[in-house]
Amino acid sequence: MIIKPTCAARRNCYFCQMLLLQKNRFLLALVLGLLVSCNSLFKEDSEKEPLARVGDVYLYKEDVASLITEDMTEQDSALFISNYINDWASKQLMLSKSKVNLPEEKLVEFDRLVDDYRTDLYTRAYLEALVFKAQDTSITxxxxxxxxxQEKENFKLNEKLIQLRFVGLPKQFLDKDEVTRRMKEWTDADKRYLDSIAVQFKKLHFNDSIWVSSSRVLEEIPPMTFLNEEDYLKKSQFFEIEDSLEVYLGKVTNVLEVNDTAPxxxxxxxxxxxxxxxxxxxxxxxxxxxxxxxxxxxxxxxxxxxxx
CATH class of the missing domain: 1.10.10 (Arc Repressor Mutant, subunit A)
Structure with missing residues (x-):
């Protein structure tokens, strides 16, 4: 038979006192462990350094740090942060007031729109990544x-196209007549000659096999405008036009009008x-x-x- 000691016996018993001490030590260790664990959790939150607060919403230093660029001076970054905080605060305050003052049905509608927009952003980014990875871009x-x-009838021009060659000469160019003759005749020997003196030209375009929009021609030849282009941009037309700085000599070899089929x-x-x-x-x-x-x-x- 095991005789349990009375309370008085327990208090006077050495072994009982040791057991009680061990039990108290265990409880103390458990409590300290919980305190340390909780403290680490609180510390994890407190490690974020707050810059501002609106209600229960905080703006932390790390939220703004990535927006500061290396080329900002200390004064610039301080001003930027100050402006950012004020802008953030005004948005948070307006958001808080809007949630209180807007009708419930509006809030529900806006929440739905936000959810739809978030879904679209994620899915669009995912689809684009898949398309980029899988799409075959090779076309013969x-x-x-x-x-x-197959679709030729749908390729109608909305702007005149020109095939031409031209040069821009300084006003004081001495051998303009020779350049004019060779631009008109355009034999292989003429091309070689013009290439050999091309450094004397202000501008040149000798590849008359490519199509160029009329607006591009007007950009390259300033004295030619929308008002006078019909006088110069005609098939087989040779033109000479000048402004206060340059003389432009050119030969139009082909023209396609608006609503013609694009080549x-x-x-x-x-x-x-x-x-x-x-x-x-x-x-x-x-x-x-x-x-x-x-x-x-x-x-x-x-x-x-x-x-x-």
Whole structure:
């Protein structure tokens, strides 16, 4: 039979006192451990250095630190932080007042719009990353030509196109007549000669096989304007036009008018972009379909029938 000591016996018993002491030590260690743990949690929050507070919302130093650039002086950064704090505070205060004073239905509508916008941001970024990784950007000339022939009627010009060659000479240029003759005849020997003295020209454009918009021509030849371009930009026309600084000599070899079909050589960069956009749309459409199909198979998505 085990005889339990009375309370008095426990108090006088050496072993009981030791057990009680050990128990108290354990409780003390447990409490200290909890205090240390809580203190570390509070310290973790307090490590953030607050710059300002509006109600229960804090602006911390680390929120602004990334906005300070290396080229800012100490005075500039101080002014920037001050302005940022005031701007942040005004927005927070207005937000708080709006939540109190706007009708409930407006708040619900705005919350829905914010959620939709957040969803769009995430999904758009994700889709763009997938498209960038998977999209095939290689397009052959044959593919471009085929698309051009198929959609030719849709490629109408909204601006006149010109094929021409021209040079800009200083007003004091001594051998203008020789340059004029060679610009008109345009034999291989003429091209070589003009190339050899090209350093004397203010401007030059000898590649008359490429198409150039009329607005670009007017930029390069300042004395030519929208009012007088019809006098100079005619097929097979040779022109001489000058301002106070330069004389421009040019030969127009071909012209396409507004509403003419754009030539393939001019429109192919746009066609390439159209093909890439179509591929992108097709890929995104397929991706969305595949995501839904996969979710249905995994029982992650279902539509409930309306029982009414």
């Amino acid at each position: 000339t044959e593919q471009l030509r085929a698309y051009y022939e 393939f050589e001019y429109i192919w960069p746009e066609i390439k972009q159209l093909i890439l956009n179509r591929r992108r749309l097709d890929y995104v459409r397929k991706l969305k379909t595949d995501v839904i199909d996969e979710a249905i198979k995994k029982n992650e998505f279902e539509v409930y029938e309306d029982k009414e």
